[in-house]
Amino acid sequence: MCDDQRRNFHLLSFTCSLTSLTVLEGTWARLAQVRQPHPKCLDGTWVDLLNYIHDLLDDPKNNQFIWLHHDGTAGVGKSAFAFTSLKVAEEMNVEKRLAGEHFFSRASTPNTAQLDISLRHLFTILPPIFQASGRM
């Protein structure tokens, strides 16, 4: 990519990100409404884990997968675990940094079809070079 292309790409992707976030904000508000009242981890709890995740999410340089997983044994705190992720999503949404969110559920969203809608929204607004690299 030459400098001009790179500059244009940055401008385009920045504009797209803002548009995307505005649309997603509406989606998030509707989702949050549907899920009300939803349990979540209380303010002031799971602080170490939340700080650890936020430090990773704030990394401005390297793209990364952050994979939070548990072995499913009793008492591992599976509910608190789920609420932690919900809390992270809420905080990212407040900071206008939530590009999208998806919940898999055997009952209602057991496959990737619905996730594809969110991903299409995120990636197809980016320049074609990125559309070619994904499944979209």
Place this chain on the structure above:
Amino acid sequence: MNRAIHINPAPDIRRCPPLSFIVNVLDECTSESELTELILSFARVLREPDFPVIHILLTSRSESHICKAFQNEEVHPLACEIPVKTSGVGVATIISLDCVDVDNDIYISLQYSFRELSWLEIISSFPY
């Protein structure tokens, strides 16, 4: 009529705080092959050299097909694992519930529950 259009120069997206995409409960996806394909697709997109910085937070049970997908050579270098366990010594990337001081969490939880109860008491004593 001529209107002057002022366009503020957009800041470089790389100077903005990175965006996050969150996918919860991967193990509820019933198709193992679809899920593996999804994780690989994410990895391919994240590896694009000019892609704006974006982090993908994934949560799941540590099921074997998901662990295998994360061991893939395209995925592994990008992955930052946070295993949550009930026991064991915590190392840098492991949050072990045994090693975390949970007293404060329990205190906050009880305080919240008692507050809820006191509200119920006020409502139930309301004269109808």
